[in-house]
Every structure is written in structure tokens, then in C-alpha cells.
Amino acid sequence: MSTFRVPVAALLVACAASPQQKALPSTPQRGVEVGDLDRAADPCDDFFAFSNGAWRAQNPIPASMQRWSRRWQASEANKGQLRDILDEISAKSWRAGSVEQLVGDYYASCMDEARVNAAGLTPLRPLLEKIDALQAPEAVQKMIVELHDLGVAAPFAVSAQPDNHQPDQTIADISASGLGLPDRDYYLKPEPRFAQARDNYRAHLVRLMGLAAVPDPKEVSETVFAFEKRLAEASLDNVELRDPAATDHKTRFAGLETLAPHLQWAAYFDGAHLPRADLNVDQPRFLAAVDRELAQTPVSAWRAYLRWQLLAAAAPWLSEPFARESFEFNEHQLAGVPEMKPRWKRCAQSTDALFGDALGRKYIERYFPPAAKARAQELVKNLLSAMKDTIETVEWMGPATRKKALEKLATFHAKIGYPDQWKDYGSVRVRRETFWQNFAAGRAWNVNDDRSLVGKPTDRGRWGMTPPTSNASYDPFLNEITFPAGILQPPAFSLDATDAVNYGGMGVGIGHEISHGFDDQGSQYDAQGRLQNWWTKADLDEFHSRAQCVSDQFEGYFVEPGLHHNGKLVLGEAIGDLGGAHLAWKALQKALQQHPAPPSTDGFTPDQQFFIAWGQFRGDEIRPEAQRLMIQGDPHPVAKFRVIGPLSNLPAFQQAFSCKAGAAMVRPPEKRCDVW
Template sequence: MIRNSATVLLAIAMGVQGYAQQATLKGIESSDLDRKVQPCDNFYEFSNGAWRAANPIPASMDRWSRRWQAGEVNKDKLRIILDEIAAQPSQASGTPAQLTGDFYAACTNVKAIDDAGATPLKPYLARIDAIHDSKELQREMRDLQAIGVTVPFLFGSVQNVHEPNNIIAGVSASGLGLPDRDYYVKPEKRFADARAAYLVYIAKLFTLTGVSADKAQASAQTVMQIETALAKASLDNVALRDPHATDHIADLDALQKMTPHFDWTAFYQNVNVQPGVINIDQPVFMAEFDRQLASTSLADWKTYLRWQLLNSEADTLSQPFVDAHFGFYQKQLAGVGELKPRGTRCAEQTDQYLGEALGQEYVKRYFPPAAKQRAQDMVTNILSAMHDTIGGLDWMTPPTKQKALEKLASVNVKVGYPDKWKDYSSITITRSDYFADSIAGNRFQVADDRTLINKPVDRSRWGMTPPTSNAYYNPVLNEIVFPAGILQPPAFGVNAADAVNYGAIGVVIGHEISHGFDDQGSQFDATGKLENWWTPDDLAKFKTKTGCVVNQFNAFTIDGAPDIHINGNLVLGESIGDLAGLKIAYLAFKKTPQGQSNVKIDGFTPDQQFFIAWGQFRGDETRPETQKLMVQGDPHPVAKYRVLGPLSNFAPFAEAFSCKSGSAMTRSATDRCIVW
């Protein structure tokens, strides 16, 4: 993935131990630079403008950069693995090879899937048609939940934020087909257009099951009516970022009183979970669900359940269903022009359902021990830089610093892949029925999740699969996780220069560490408990600093729509993560041999290379439609502002490129946001 890079002879030039065995290290992508743009004017364009101009967004993608290209190359690697495994059909039952190979073979058998049409749905639709009373309606809701159709709430395991060593039951708002509540209630044209297109999509899926056009349109109106009522009772995306807003510990009696028309005793018996502590994330939503249960006709509820099943399973059915689903969610909402190749989509699905089975072969081939060790060393170095940063803060008092350092010292680090692989051997997967395989995968995931309820936390479990090109921080576990899939070029490479590794994956590592201290993470202590560990004065200072970030990002607008602004409150946590991640990764880089040297690569100093690496890693080109989706519901800013925002606040960047005061990439001391 990394091309046109200079040779760095650091071992010879500096005599540094550790570089002796890999004298030739790969640096930044100098050919990606748009040298017509000055780095102090627009670093997003300067750092990778030439690459984006030469590499337009593929028709099947909603955004594109070297990072996203690497993610798709990862899926090509999975396809290679799966093609090889699927070509050997006589594998022992229940083994990773049998499960992944047969699942992939069934998924790629387009003729069998298309020949089946809507037939796989018939037993499920017939069961819904047979509902005669509220008791049977509730039973069907339970049965649909078992195959991953969350109607209209989600029941699963959650960590108790007050006793973080314990897993409890959680009841969460769900059951909406549009991206979030605002799509149902806001009058702006983009929301109204989405509602209109959603009605067309609903009707289309109903007609594909043999329903007449008139009845399908009437059914669409029924679905929209129920979902709108539920949406109006739901929290918006900004409110959902407040952990206190979704913290409502209760027991079965309290839940039953909240929703008296739903039989929770029967529900618990059906899902084979003993009643205990429950968190109800949105009580207002659950009260509205109960009101709908009492007032909405049985016929309308059956229509709603049919729709939720159809929408949930559309991608596992014949091509007309797949095309309709894609046409709304990807083409209409995100602006994507065409479906990804079938093999790629099947690799994604195999990873989704059987990720740790597939991941075992992936890490054997693409994540050697040397890569894991270097990544772990980087995490250690960046954690150390965060320690130094907290210790050196002039605005935080010693009592709060002590708590912050205790939390930092307690961070659990996971790199590459789990120490203990998940056992999927209980799933029945065949080569002959992709729909049944998907249902089996859903059943396993739901049942596996429910087995955790009322038990101690299993800290060995992962929330992402090893091939995933992403990373995360979990505040209740106080852990940072970096799957092998993201520890690949251009983010990270065993043979990459420190500037590239620290400027790309290093900032990501710093970003995830910093999530423990953003506006959300800072509300959890070292054990993962939702508890304030700040003095009042320090917390007030912190909120002033985060308010600066909100105001800055509120001023950004998306491409081609100057009236649509980034929501600073929505992206606050991710933006704090970028600001702090950039700083601590840079401080860690300065302690490396290359960071302490003056050796130029392609005419750029080590510091300049570090910042270019970040601009090249994070510089996505994003479709306008996708930007609108992101502004509404994604806590991450549009990629351009993940480059321009943090760097314009960071004095070492201005120093590295000799940016003058008043330049677009240099904020004044009074306008600069510094949180950590």
C-alpha cells in the first residue's frame, strides 16, 4: 500500500539499535501531495490532494482514501482465504474451516438464492399472519428477537455502570427503519425526502412478497405511523451521548409497571434468563411502546412485524430484495452508486457472523508476531506520553490528577486478536441455504449475548473481529482495542518509519486512549464505574475547554451545503480524541530515534513527515450525501475536519511548517482549543 517512499538509512546515519536489522524503512507518500497548495493554507488538500484527484471514490463506496482502500484490500484478503477454504468442502463439522467455508459458499451461490426468491420468508410471515391476540403478538416479538429482529425494543446484555464487574439485562429503544428520530420529525428537505423514499422502499419490499401495490402502500403508511410515534418518544443523537440519560437501573417489577400491557414474566421465561437487575435506557420510549401496544390495532402491529422482518432479512434474499435495500440505504441516503461485488459482501457477512473463526486464519497470514510486538510497544510509549501530559497540566489540581493517572494506569490494552477464540461449533451452517445460515448466525449471536446476563464480566471478549479495520475504547471496561485489521499499511507497518507509524496509527492509539478522558469517558472512573472523580473547579475548567471544541466544530459546514453545519456537541468526544491523540502521539514520536533526528525524507523533516502521515491517513474524500448522514448521526466529524481541526490547534504543526500567524492552519493563542 505504501509506494514512492524514500529510503531511510537511520541505522547508518544514527547508529541506533533497533534499526540495524531494517535499515530501509518506508516513509510518507510524497506522490500523494498536492504541491500547488500550501500546507499552511489547507493541509487536507496539501497532504493527499493529488492522491484523491487521481483516485475518485469508487461507485460502490461512500468515501475513499488510502485508509478506506486498505480496508477493502483487507476484504480481498478475506476473499482469498474464503475461496481457498470453500474449495475444500469436506471439513470436519463445527470447525472454523467448515463453518466459514460453507457459509461463504452458500452466500456466493447466487443462483440458489435467486431461485428461492421470497420462499425462505414464508414460514415466518405465516406465523405473523396467524397471530390472533395480544399474547400471540408478544410471543412473536420474543421469537423475532431471537433471530435478531429487535421489535420494537432490544433485550440483551449490558454492563452495570454502577457495578462494572457485573453484566445485567438491558432494554433499549429500537425498531426504527430510518437512521434516527430526527428523520421522522424534522421538516428540512433532506429529512422529508428521506421519509418519502422510505415509504416507497417499504412498499417495494411488500410487493416483492406478493402483496398488491395498493395494500403495500397502505402497509407503508401503517409502518410509518407506528415508527413515527416511537421515534417521537426517542432521544436524539446528542442526548444519547450523555451516559446519565440512558442510566435507569430497575428490576422486573419496575419494568412491568412501566409497561403494564407487556408480559415480562413470560418474556423472561421464553428467553431463558433469570430476572434480576435491569437497565432501561429510555423509559419514555418504553412507555410509548406500551401505549402503542394498548391502542394500536392487532392488524397494524402485524404489518409492523412483517416489515421489521422484511427489512432485517432483505440482504439475505434474492436480488430484487437486495437491490431494493441497497437502493434506499446506500443509494438514496449515502449516495453510493452500485453494490460491492458479491464475493466482497459475502466476505463481510462471514466476518460479521463468524469473525473469530475467520480471524484465526487471517492473523496467521497477515499479522506476524513482529507486528504485534511493535504495535504493543507503540501503545506503551503513547500511554507514557499521556501520563506525562496529565502530570504536566497547569489547570488540573493534584487530587484530580491522581484520579486521572489511576485511570490511565488501569487501561487494559488489546492488540491484534483475542487470547481465547470464540467457539462457534454449536452453529449449524450448510452450503445449501444462505438464508438459514444467516438466521442460524443471528440466533447464535443473540443467545451468546444473553448467556452473559447476571454473570461477572468476561474481560477476554472482544467487541470487534480481528480482521476489522477499526479500533475502539470501552469506558465501562476501561479498555482500548486495536484489531489486526487496522494494524496494516498505510496505518501501520513493521517496516514503516516512525513518522508514518506514529503519525497514522499512533494518533489513532492516542485517540482511543484519550476517549477515556473525553466528555463521556471522563465520567467513568478507573474501574469503569459511572462516577464523578473531578473536583468542582477542575470539572468547570474542563467544560470550558470542551466548550471551545464545540464552538469550533459548530462553525464547520459540509461540502456543497453551507447551511448544514457540523454539530459540535455530537462530535465533541471524537474531536477531543483527535486533539489529544495528535498531541500524545507526537510527544511519543519525539522520543523515537527518527523523532530525535534531523534526517529529511523527500525533503521533509521528521516532524513534517509525522503530520503528513496523519493527513494522508485521515484524508477521506466523502460523498455529499454521506456527509449529510454523518452530520446528523455520526459522532465522528467529516474527515476533512479531522485533519484541519486538530492541526490548526496544535502549535508544533505551525512550527514544523513555519506557518505565520493568521494563516488558515494557525489559530491564534486565544482561539486555540487545548483540552489535554
């Protein structure tokens, strides 16, 4: 090794191409995880079982998780890496106000469980006493502002969002919020799973209020439940919420005062340092209902409701009995999780959630090689090029729409790994002795940071996810796809994997996000990110009928007797997966022309490896309760159908595994869905 210092990037490149590798140009690259395959399953019959069945059989879901797969395992391992960083940093003392002091002392204060337990409900008492003292509707409104300052968004939320009609400007967006159950259906629908959740929730209300020594917890709980039920009745359901037009209600500031005259908006906006300017109201009917509550409901009911909302938001971060009760309802009863996550994991997660850019800097330095970023950029470039080919050649689109679609694709932007500019938390004061105050200061900083965007040109550099996050996203306003460092690792992506494996994992993921720009929602936003139609009538009709095929396909997928996917709810994600798999497969064919691969690795052709990699990336085992929760509220299909659904539409899959017509993984030609 040479004695002079080399930049890290060069070092990593040098390591990747060691002298030994240079001498052996055909050094085999890593293929799929052959030990994960269930070879007893027929890939043409159940590809989910074939591609990952052995792994699932050998790796039961850990007691603190809802789902489990290699991907979730990697995501949890990221938290272990955060712990290593935080343990190291918090063992030393640092200059006050430095990034290290912030995250180190925050984490240390969170980990001081004895002190948190000894404090009990004490940190919350000043706020609870204020709520107990509320007498007039005006005071209720002041309290709502104070709770919003702390990130307790009840009964509505105000946040910064690019303007639907002029997305280079960011405006205030008022949305419905403040329900303790996951969505409106849980309050209103008769099915046993909702009725059971209501019973559990009511009991949870009584127990948590009891812990907080609220007098008459039973009666107060009924008041809170009735209040939330009225809000639920005025709320849109999960399918309606996916329709961008249904939540597009731009209004002048004066319009707000007409819509909800009992709410003192001027005081709210001034107090929150928000400009009194044009804004969007997601759900006018909901806001009118809140206004009615303010005019008609006794202040005593508001006291009960606000006290509950504060308690429920704070409980996971208070002493053990509160945290356990919160877990019992939200995780155990609703999602079937038997055990709480260990405290270090909750504390690492909280540090990431509140100070993600400070902790993320440390994470990137240690765990994200520049070579990974370069390789991911290349993948994105090749996937965008596959989408360009697709748009140029799909036979069902006319020239006018095609031109607009290409214009939109040309403005796509990708964020990879981590932000160029880190947020500055310099104004946050954190001390080792005061966990709750630290937590509250972190929440308040994030609320203010979001508010500070309103009334300004949209900041294109901001990230919605933190670097260690194992996820990806598409933003229709910015026409932008984002892949944090946390997802750019096995099983999605690896510097030593074959192209087939990387295209089958991360490549499909990138294609998925690109397809979101052209799914049932994204297709409604134009190249500038405006909610504005750019389709001819005939092409839009054709697109809708192709989307309907996908919706019908998923309607037919049952997770248990009587319970199947809601095609309209999962449509965007299902189009994303179908487009993603198709685009990534096309991109792989091009890559293989440029860099030919051996005809097989571990006995699998590159095409077979590609599909298996997707099946292994999406190899979730899931608890039945978590599955019911997803079916009701998650726009993503469950993993099994994210594998089976798109692949059974692809002739390339059928060919790769020589599946015969009539096999379960081969949809008949008249039922085959094809969008992108």
C-alpha cells in the same frame, strides 16, 4: 537457509533484519507517500489538500463505496484477503463441525446466488405467515421474542452490558430500536433533506412490500410509517444519546413491570433464558410508548410493523430483487452509493460478521506477523506514557483530580490484534445447500452468545470487533482500548515506516482511543469503569470550558452551505483527535531522542512527516449524501475536519511548517483549544 524448522515469529524477525540491512545500519525507512501530496496547496492554508490532495484527485471513489482513501482501500483489501482464504477453504471438504467447514460452507452457500434467487421469499414465508396469523396482543409479544431470537430488534433491543454502577457484573440492557430511517429527526424535522428521505422511505416501503406480495402495500406502508413516527417521537436524539446519564436507568425486574405493564416481561426473560434480575432501561419514555402501543394500537398495525421489520432486516440476504431494493434505499438514496458491492464482498463481510472468530483465526495465521503485534504494543506503551506526562503536568487540573486521573490511567488495558481465546461455534450447523437457514443459525448463535453473558461477572476477554476490522475502540466500562489486526497495516502502521509516520498514523489513533477515556463521556467513568464523578467542581468546570472550545470550533465547520457539524455530537471524537495528535507528537519526540532519525526523509523533517501521516491516514473523499448522513448521525467529524481541526490548534504543527499567524491552519491564540 537452515534446514531445521524455526518458529514463525523468529522467522519473521530474521527476515526483517536481513544480512544486507545489518550491513547498512542507516538503510532508509519508508517516509510519507510523497506522490499523494498536492504541492500546489499551501500546508498552512489547507493541510487536508496538501497532505492527500493528489491521491484523491487520482483515485475517484469506487462506485460501491461511500468514502475512499488509502485507509478505506486497505480495509477493502482486507476483504479480498478474506475472499482468498474463503475461496481456498470452500474448494475442499472438511470434517463436519470444524472451523473450516463452518466458514467454508457458509461462504459457499452465500455465493450460490442461483439457489438464493430461485428461493425468492420462500425461506421467510413460515415467519411471515406466523405474523399474518397474529390476533391478540399476547401473540404479538411472542412474535417479538421470536424476532429477537433472530436478531431482528424491533421495537426495542435487549442486549448484555456491564452495569454502569458495578461494571464487573454484566446485566441486561433494554434500548430503543426498530426505526427504519436512521434516527428520530428523519421522521420529525422539516428540513428538505429529511422530507426527501421520508418520501424515499415511504416509496421504499411500498416497493418492498409489493415484492413480498403484501396486499394493499400503500395502505400498509402508511400504517407502518405512522407507527414508526410515534416511536420516533418517544426517542432521544443523537446528542441526547451521547449523555451517559440520560440512558442510565437501573431498575429492579419488578420496576420493568411497572414501567411497561402490558409487556409480559417474565415470559420474555424466561423465553430468552435471561435471569429476572436488575437491569438497565436506556430510554424509559420509549419503553412506555411501546407499552402504550401494545395496549391501544390494533393488532393489524402490529402485524404490518413486524412484517415490515422482518422484511427489511432479511431483504439484503434474500433473492436479487429484494437485495437490490434494500440497496436502493439504504445505500443509494441515503448514502449516494451508485452500485452494490459485488456478491463475494457481501458474503465475505457476512461470514466475518457472523463467524468472525472462526474466519479471524485463519486471517491472523496468514496476515498478522507477531512482530507487528510487538511493535504495536510498544506504541501503546509509549502513548500511555505520554498521557501520564500530560496528566502530571497540565496546569489546569488540581491535585485531587490529577490523582484520580492517574489512577484511571494506571488501570488502562490494551487489546491488540486478536483475542486470546477464540469463540467456539461448535453448536452451529451449516450446510452448503441452505443459505438462509445458515444465516438464521448464525444470527441466532450470536444473539444467544450475547444473552449468555447476562447475570455473570463481566468477561474481560471478549472482543467487540473481529480481527480483520479496520477500526479501533475504547470501552469505558473495562477502561480498555482495542486495535484489531485489520488496522495495524499501512497507511496507519508499517514495520518498515519511519517512527514519524507510525506515530502520525497509528500513534494518533492510539492517542485518540486513550483520550476517549478522558473525553466528555469517558471522563464520567472512574478507574473501575463506574459511571461516577471523580472530578472536583472547579476542575470539572475548567474541563467543560475547554471542551466547549472544541465544540464551538466544530460548530463552525461547514460541509455545504447551511450544513455544519453539530459540536455536541462530535465533541468526544474531536477531543479524541486533538488529544491523540498532541499525545502522539509528544511520544514521537521521546522516541526520536532514543532512536535519532535522519534530519529529513524525502525532504520532510520527522515532525512534518508526523503531521502528513495523519493527513494521509484521514484522507477520505466522501459522497455528498454520505457526508449529510454523517453530519446528522455520526459522532465522528468528516475526515477533512479531523485533519484540519486538531492540527490548527497545535503550536507544534505551526512550527513544523513555519506557518505565520493569521494563516488558516493557525487558530489565533485566544481561540486555540487545548484539552489533553
